[in-house]
Structures are given as C-alpha cells and as structure tokens.
Amino acid sequence: MNRTTLRTAGPALAPLLALALAGCVHTDFVRTGSLVVPPRPAGCYVELVLTPQPLYPYVILGRLTTEGSAPGLFGLGETETVALQRLRDEACALGGHFLMSPDTGSQTNWSWGRHGGDFSRSSRGAAVVGVYVTPQGQPLPPPTGPSSSPVVIPQGQVVQPLAPAPGAPPGP
Numbered sequence: 001m002n003r004t005t006l007r008t009a010g011p012a013l014a015p016l017l018a019l020a021l022a023g024c025v026h027t028d029f030v031r032t033g034s035l036v037v038p039p040r041p042a043g044c045y046v047e048l049v050l051t052p053q054p055l056y057p058y059v060i061l062g063r064l065t066t067e068g069s070a071p072g073l074f075g076l077g078e079t080e081t082v083a084l085q086r087l088r089d090e091a092c093a094l095g096g097h098f099l100m101s102p103d104t105g106s107q108t109n110w111s112w113g114r115h116g117g118d119f120s121r122s123s124r125g126a127a128v129v130g131v132y133v134t135p136q137g138q139p140l141p142p143p144t145g146p147s148s149s150p151v152v153i154p155q156g157q158v159v160q161p162l163a164p165a166p167g168a169p170p171g172p
Helices: 003-022 072-077 080-094
Strands: 024-031 047-049 058-071 098-113 116-132
Touching: 024 080, 058 080, 058 098, 072 116, 080 098, 080 116
Parallel strands: 047 098
Antiparallel strands: 024 058, 058 116, 098 116
C-alpha cells in the first residue's frame, strides 16, 4: 500500500480500530416459552426478583446472558453494575417485566509481557426474563416503578408481606 491508499483507508478503519480497542460485548437470549410480547421502550423499569419466584402469576420468556470485556482504561467501565444494566436493557427490548435471580460478576486481569503490563477487565451476567400474567395466562401491563414502601426486616424478626403497591399486578 502506498501513502495515498493509507490516508484514504484511515478514516474507514478508525471505527473498527476504536471498537477493537474498546472491547467487546456479547448478549444472548434463549427463549424457553412460546409467549411473545411487544418490546418496551429503552430504559424501561424492570423489576429484580431476588426471591425464589415472583409474588404474582408469571410466565418465563427465557434466559438472558451477557459478557463484556475491555482493555486498558476502557476496562474500568466493565463492572457488575454495567452487566446488570445490559441485562435490564435487553429485558426491555424483549418486553420483559422482571429479571429473576440475576447473577453478575466482574474480573480484573493483569498480564505481564516483554513490553510491560496489560490490564483488562471483564464482566458477565445472567438472569431469567419473565412477564406478569393473569391467572388465565394473559400478559398484564408492565410495572412502572418500584414499590413506594420498601420492606425492612429487623435482624431476627419476621415481617408479614405488605399489601401490593398501587399499580402492581393483582395477586392470585
């Protein structure tokens, strides 16, 4: 290649070079049910269900996973929080109402070579995506925000469940 060819190819290669330096992200969804719901807007509210199962009737859409990695200073942004946000964003695109049992993690990697040290960071996440449904299996409107009354359990005590928050799907 001569200098003219390099100068012409440079702008075209710049986005690819930036992508290579910034790292990569892979998100995958495996559908496990036949229910398909319309996508929700980007940045929608997605509940995190940390109990063995949601309190309301639901249908599982499938299992969602994400992995990301980035070298150098770009790697500082590959955190568990970022992995969870990628799961939430993808749940919105799938029309999901909640992520059940989300599991995220991140790892810092150092390697030493002839030219000094290399730093990179990777993150990963996995969760089950579902929607709330009526007892007959019809999708309900999605939740629009967190409950206004958080549940706080003092150490060593048991608390009775609170009444559903306004706008929450009806119970069974």
